[in-house]
Amino acid sequence: MLWLNKPANTMLSLRSPDDIHRPITQIVRAPGFAEYLDLQRYDDPMEMVSPADENRRLLLRVVPYDRDRRLLLVRDVTRLHRLEEVRKSFVANVSHELRSPLTVVSGYLESMSDDPELAERWGRPIQLMSQQSDRMRLIVEDLLRLSQMESDPGGARHEPVRVAEMLENI
Known part of the structure; x- marks a missing residue:
C-alpha cells in the first residue's frame, strides 16, 4: 500500500x-x-x-x-443495505395487508351486483367500484410478485463501470 x-x-x-x-x-x-x-x-x-x-x-x-x-x-454501504431491507419489508407487508381488505370489498361488490334491486339502482357505481377494486388487486399482485423476485438473489442485474477507462478520460 x-x-x-x-x-x-x-x-x-x-x-x-x-x-x-x-x-x-x-x-x-x-x-x-x-x-x-x-x-x-x-x-x-x-x-x-x-x-x-x-x-x-x-x-x-x-x-x-x-x-x-x-x-x-x-x-x-451499510445505510443502503438497511434502506433496502426496510423497503423490501414494506413492499411485502403492504401487499399482504391490502390483500385481505380488497378481497372483502370485492366480495361485497360482487354480492351487490348480483342483487337485482341494488344492481338496477346502483349498477354503474358498483361497476366502477369493481373496476377500481380489480385494478388495486392487480397492483397488490404486482407488489407481491416484486417482493418474491427481490427475495431471489439471482434476480438483480448490475452493470459494471469501467473505472480505469473513466480515469484515462479525465
Missing part, C-alpha cells in the same frame, strides 16, 4: 502511516480478501464486514490503473 485517505483508514481500521508500504493482504485481514485479489476479477466488487465495526458493511472494488498498481475503492 502506497497511500490511503482518512475514511479508508477508519473503515478498514488501519494504522497509518505504519501500514504504508506493507502488502495490503497483511493489513486488511478480511475473509476472502486475499482470494479476491488473487482472482483478479476486478469487475466484481467484494462486500465485507468492516474490521472497525461489525455492524458496518463495506463494498470494495479494485481498479488497475498502471502495470503493477491497483486502486482500492472502499465504500460504506
Whole structure:
C-alpha cells in the first residue's frame, strides 16, 4: 500500500502511516480478501464486514490503473443495505395487508351486483367500484410478485463501470 485517505483508514481500521508500504493482504485481514485479489476479477466488487465495526458493511472494488498498481475503492454501504431491507419489508407487508381488505370489498361488490334491486339502482357505481377494486388487486399482485423476485438473489442485474477507462478520460 502506497497511500490511503482518512475514511479508508477508519473503515478498514488501519494504522497509518505504519501500514504504508506493507502488502495490503497483511493489513486488511478480511475473509476472502486475499482470494479476491488473487482472482483478479476486478469487475466484481467484494462486500465485507468492516474490521472497525461489525455492524458496518463495506463494498470494495479494485481498479488497475498502471502495470503493477491497483486502486482500492472502499465504500460504506451499510445505510443502503438497511434502506433496502426496510423497503423490501414494506413492499411485502403492504401487499399482504391490502390483500385481505380488497378481497372483502370485492366480495361485497360482487354480492351487490348480483342483487337485482341494488344492481338496477346502483349498477354503474358498483361497476366502477369493481373496476377500481380489480385494478388495486392487480397492483397488490404486482407488489407481491416484486417482493418474491427481490427475495431471489439471482434476480438483480448490475452493470459494471469501467473505472480505469473513466480515469484515462479525465
